[in-house]
Amino acid sequence: MSKYGNLNDIPCTGASHETGSQDGENISGIPASEKLAKSDLQSVKSYKEKIKSVSRKTGVDPAIIAGIMSRESRAGNYLDCNKWGDNGNAFGLMQVDKRWHTPRGAWNSEEHILQATEILIYMLGAIKKKIPSWPTSHVMKGALSAYNKGPDSVKSFDSTDCRTTGKDYANDVVARAKFYKRNGI
Numbered sequence: 001m002s003k004y005g006n007l008n009d010i011p012c013t014g015a016s017h018e019t020g021s022q023d024g025e026n027i028s029g030i031p032a033s034e035k036l037a038k039s040d041l042q043s044v045k046s047y048k049e050k051i052k053s054v055s056r057k058t059g060v061d062p063a064i065i066a067g068i069m070s071r072e073s074r075a076g077n078y079l080d081c082n083k084w085g086d087n088g089n090a091f092g093l094m095q096v097d098k099r100w101h102t103p104r105g106a107w108n109s110e111e112h113i114l115q116a117t118e119i120l121i122y123m124l125g126a127i128k129k130k131i132p133s134w135p136t137s138h139v140m141k142g143a144l145s146a147y148n149k150g151p152d153s154v155k156s157f158d159s160t161d162c163r164t165t166g167k168d169y170a171n172d173v174v175a176r177a178k179f180y181k182r183n184g185i
Helices: 019-024 029-045 048-058 062-073 109-128 138-148 167-181
Strands: none
Touching: 019 029, 019 048, 029 048, 029 062, 029 167, 048 062, 062 109, 062 138, 062 167, 109 138, 138 167
8 A cells, every 4th residue: 555545445447448449459448458558568667666766755656657657658658759749748658748847857767757756646635635525545546637637627536537538547547557556566
């Protein structure tokens, strides 16, 4: 269990059909998220020591960091030659958006992973303040949605992903994170 709760306590439905079809499959839900996570596993493992170091510094479960990394850039495999995504607006493994933040470090550095994780922690605080009655597991899921679309996008637990990319961001990241937890991240 991390400082921010137990990953296994976070309910999730996995990837939408749109997200699940990234690798040419006709699949959705938790099986889709797990298949995508498995496809990214070797790349994610190459960052394991940096992920674990950031986890120790921040208290965020390393599997959640890995889940974001997989979702955002497919662990670096879906970036342009300059290591940007989102039409040149988001940088690195965890896609720090230059419209909101000044990216720090190299695209695959511990400094970059730390900055992105600090953004998630900021979102955790924003969601906890916005909806103080939520249990820790709900706050983390809301923070994951906020990492993608900002804290104003989170209105209720049942609609956590209604405004996120693919309408599945938090559900997909959590499913991928659970896969990574079972596979040693």
